[in-house]
Amino acid sequence: MSLDAATVKHIARLARIGIQDTEVARLQGELNGIIGWIEQLAAVDVEGVPPMVGTEQAALRMRDDVVTDGARPEAVLSNAPGRNGLFYTVPKVVE
Amino acid sequence: MSYLLEGRDAPWEVVIGLEVHAQVISQSKLFSGASATYGGEPNTHVSLVDAGFPGMLPVINRECVAQAVRTGLGLNARINLESRFDRKNYFYADLPTGYQISQFAQPIVGSGVIEIELADGSTREIGITRLHLEQDAGKSLHDQHQTQSFIDLNRAGVGLMEIVSEPDMRSPEEAGAYVRKLRTILRYLGTCDGNMEEGSMRADVNVSVRHSGEPFRTRCEIKNVNSVRYVMQAIEAEARRQVQVWEAGGTVDQETRLFDPARGETRSLRSKEDAHDYRYFPDPDLLPLVIDEGWVADLKAGLPELPDAKRSRFVSEYGIPRYDAGVLVAEQATADFYETVAAGGDPRLAANWVTGDLFAALNRTGRTIADSPVSAQAMRELLGLMVDQTINGRIAKDVFEEMVETGEPPAAIVERRGLRQVTDTGAIDAAVEAVLAANADKLAEYRSGKDKLFGFFVGQVMKGMGGKGNPALVNEALRQRLARSP
Numbered sequence: 001m002s003l004d005a006a007t008v009k010h011i012a013r014l015a016r017i018g019i020q021d022t023e024v025a026r027l028q029g030e031l032n033g034i035i036g037w038i039e040q041l042a043a044v045d046v047e048g049v050p051p052m053v054g055t056e057q058a059a060l061r062m063r064d065d066v067v068t069d070g071a072r073p074e075a076v077l078s079n080a081p082g083r084n085g086l087f088y089t090v091p092k093v094v095e
Numbered sequence: 096m097s098y099l100l101e102g103r104d105a106p107w108e109v110v111i112g113l114e115v116h117a118q119v120i121s122q123s124k125l126f127s128g129a130s131a132t133y134g135g136e137p138n139t140h141v142s143l144v145d146a147g148f149p150g151m152l153p154v155i156n157r158e159c160v161a162q163a164v165r166t167g168l169g170l171n172a173r174i175n176l177e178s179r180f181d182r183k184n185y186f187y188a189d190l191p192t193g194y195q196i197s198q199f200a201q202p203i204v205g206s207g208v209i210e211i212e213l214a215d216g217s218t219r220e221i222g223i224t225r226l227h228l229e230q231d232a233g234k235s236l237h238d239q240h241q242t243q244s245f246i247d248l249n250r251a252g253v254g255l256m257e258i259v260s261e262p263d264m265r266s267p268e269e270a271g272a273y274v275r276k277l278r279t280i281l282r283y284l285g286t287c288d289g290n291m292e293e294g295s296m297r298a299d300v301n302v303s304v305r306h307s308g309e310p311f312r313t314r315c316e317i318k319n320v321n322s323v324r325y326v327m328q329a330i331e332a333e334a335r336r337q338v339q340v341w342e343a344g345g346t347v348d349q350e351t352r353l354f355d356p357a358r359g360e361t362r363s364l365r366s367k368e369d370a371h372d373y374r375y376f377p378d379p380d381l382l383p384l385v386i387d388e389g390w391v392a393d394l395k396a397g398l399p400e401l402p403d404a405k406r407s408r409f410v411s412e413y414g415i416p417r418y419d420a421g422v423l424v425a426e427q428a429t430a431d432f433y434e435t436v437a438a439g440g441d442p443r444l445a446a447n448w449v450t451g452d453l454f455a456a457l458n459r460t461g462r463t464i465a466d467s468p469v470s471a472q473a474m475r476e477l478l479g480l481m482v483d484q485t486i487n488g489r490i491a492k493d494v495f496e497e498m499v500e501t502g503e504p505p506a507a508i509v510e511r512r513g514l515r516q517v518t519d520t521g522a523i524d525a526a527v528e529a530v531l532a533a534n535a536d537k538l539a540e541y542r543s544g545k546d547k548l549f550g551f552f553v554g555q556v557m558k559g560m561g562g563k564g565n566p567a568l569v570n571e572a573l574r575q576r577l578a579r580s581p
Contacts, residue, residue: 014372016186059177059385065121065158068128069142076141076248079148086137087236087245090188094237094244 002032098266100304100338107304107341109334110311111270112262113326115277117287118231118295119162119254125230126153126196127252133293137247145252147191152380159254160386162286163203163228164394166256169284169401170223172207174391178227180381183373189233189246197257199375202227203384209280210403211272212421221273222261231255256287262301262311267327274298274323275425279402283427297321302333304341312337313347317354317361329354333361405430413442422450428464435471440478448478452492456499468499477505489562490514518565523556523572526564530555531576541577549573 003011008028012019019027073086082089099106124131127144144151167174179201182194204226212218233251235244258277264270278289278296289296298321303314315337317329332354337347352361400408402424409420409430423433423446432453437445453467453474460468477495480486486494486509494508501508509515517523530552531538541548556569 010372014184014374058382060155060382062157062160063128063154065123065156066128067123067130069123069144070129070140073136073138073141076138076143076146082243084240084243084245086139087239087247088138088188089240089243089245092237092240092242092244093188093235 002035003028098268100334102306102338103342105306107334107338108265108307109267109330110262110303110305110314111264111266111330112301112314113260113264113270113273114299114301115258115260115274116231116297116299117166117256117258117277117281117289119159119228119256120286120288121156121158121162121254123156124252125156125159125228125254129252131253133250133295135249137245138249140249141251145191145248147193153196153378155381155384156254159228160203160384161394162254162284163226163256164386164391165284165398166258166281166286167204167207167226168391168395168398169280169286170204170207170209170226170258172223172226173205174386175201175203175205176386176388176391177201178203178384180228180378180384181375182378183229183375185373187232187235188244189235189248189251191233191248191251195230195232196378196381197229197375198227201383203386209273209276211269211276213268213272216418219263219269221263221269224259224261226256226258229255229257262303262314267330270300270330271323271327274326276402279425283399283401285399291321291323294321298326300326300329300333302330302337303347304334304337312341313349315347315350315352315361317352318364320354325354325356328356328359329361332359336361399427409433413437413446415443415446419446419450426464432464432467432471436475436478438475440475441482444478444481445475448474448495452495456495460499468502469495473498473504480505480509484516484518484565485509486514487516487563487566489557489566490516493562514563516565517560517563518568520568520572523560523564523568524576526556526559527552527569527572527576530559549577552577 005024005028008024008031009019011031012027077083077086077088080088097108099108101107119125119131121131123129124142124145127142129142129145130140132140142151144153164174178198180196181199183197183199184194186193202225206225207223208220209223210218210220231250231253233246233248235246237244239245260273264273278291281287281296282289287296291297297319300317300320301314302317303312305312315333317333320326320329333352340347351364353364354361405424406417406420409415409423410417413420415423422429424430429449433445433449436449453469456469457463457467462468477491477498480494481488481491490509494505494514497503497508498505534552534555537548537551541552552573553566553569556573557564557566560569
């Protein structure tokens with residue numbers, strides 16, 4: 001698998017990363033290098049082996065349905081780029 | 096009764112599938128301990144997990160999982176004992192982490208089926224593809240400021256069940272019936288309040304059109320439709336639009352659209368280029384969700400009687416018509432009310448009164464069954480007075496109206512106003528004589544063959560007795576009197 005220039009631009013757009021046309025060729029080379037490296041995994045025969053996400057515990061631990069958090073808007077808003085009262089504010093986004 | 100749109104060469108059939116987002120009823124959020132309660136001051140039901148602070152880890156809420164399992168069981172669906180969470184990546188101002196935790200490849204609930212009923216009494220089975228758990232996003236307010244959008248994260252992270260149907264529906268009516276049925280089931284289960292106005296239940300509607308017998312054509316998705324009526328209107332509008340596009344020689348693009356109820360049309364929301372490119376991948380913060388078969392069995396044992404089962408029971412146990420049973424089970428509170436009224440009395444009479452007089456009174460007073468001006472107990476007493484012949488049906492209507500007005504118990508109203516039914520044949524005979532004497536002309540007409548006047552005499556006698564005569568006895572007395580010569 002290798003990425004063409006258009007796919008590189010599309011990925012950048014989805015990730016909201018602005019790139020110049022002059023950078024595309026270099027990024028294409030880097031990304032293809034990474035993909036090629038990962039693709040070595042394809043050599044392993046995993047026929048009949050279920051996908052594995054971790055090696056520690058087997059399953060999620062669940063918590064009880066109790067309210068233990070919230071009611072601290074100042075902490076929540078402490079990193080806000082902008083605020084108005086208890087709202088976050090952002091440049092207007094309307095679809 | 097098929098729904099087809101007229102076409103130039105052949106009629107068009109509409110194909111509909113629905114994705115319903117139902118907010119899980121729980122105290123706290125799906126992956127954090129913040130309150131899941133609707134409303135509140137902005138950003139006060141928010142934990143640092145919900146706000147996407149670095150290093151915060153999600154921990155799943157057992158009750159949200161239980162609610163999803165209950166819902167799956169209520170949809171006659173397969174429960175997957177092992178499921179997984181994935182990240183659905185997109186950028187929006189009310190999604191602090193830049194991804195929604197959802198279930199993509201392995202949802203907690205697999206395929207199921209529900210039965211819908213249409214206006215003509217016919218039924219159809221609609222397939223459920225899957226149900227998965229995911230987080231809700233926050234809320235953006237765009238109308239508070241000239242240049243800024245305001246963000247409130249109170250809703251961010253609240254548990255949602257996305258319930259996906261098969262593309263099994265063929266008309267707006269079927270889609271409407273599906274949403275209503277689903278809402279009824281969720282409310283019975285207590286897993287979602289089904290309140291579409293507050294947004295705790297909303298639908299994404301997938302619509303395509305085709306000529307009968309063709310494979311599916313390209314569909315469009317109409318996002319976030321928030322009432323049953325709008326679901327039906329949006330389908331009509333979108334199907335019309337697509338037929339026009341195809342018949343003009345164009346092609347329908349797969350895209351996300353928005354329904355504008357004011358203009359009765361759908362319009363494009365996002366460019367195709369960005370749609371559905373969510374780059375799902377397994378959430379590395381969350382291990383597989385593994386649930387125990389015994390726990391699922393416990394949850395199943397704890398389920399309430401669901402609407403279809405209740406309806407069948409009402410028909411067999413109470414001997415009421417299937418249609419009435421359907422009306423009575425649509426809301427659990429109505430079904431409970433009915434059973435209280437019917438208990439130990441006349442169940443058919445109870446069904447007529449609940450669906451007739453009571454519903455009319457609720458409509459008129461703007462109340463719901465939950466705060467009905469007449470309690471189920473009081474209504475049972477009223478019907479009891481009819482069954483034991485203390486009052487007749489006509490008087491019962493008056494007593495009921497007074498109960499709606501004053502809340503007074505029926506027996507007290509009957510005593511105070513002296514409404515007991517008159518069964519004394521002497522009194523009835525006297526009333527009959529008085530009416531015949533006062534209407535000699537009508538009596539002559541009757542004698543000369545105008546049989547229809549019998550009803551007139553019955554009415555006059557009842558009127559003369561203040562409506563309190565026993566109808567059967569009045570009929571009998573009149574019949575005997577008229578059979579004799581003057």
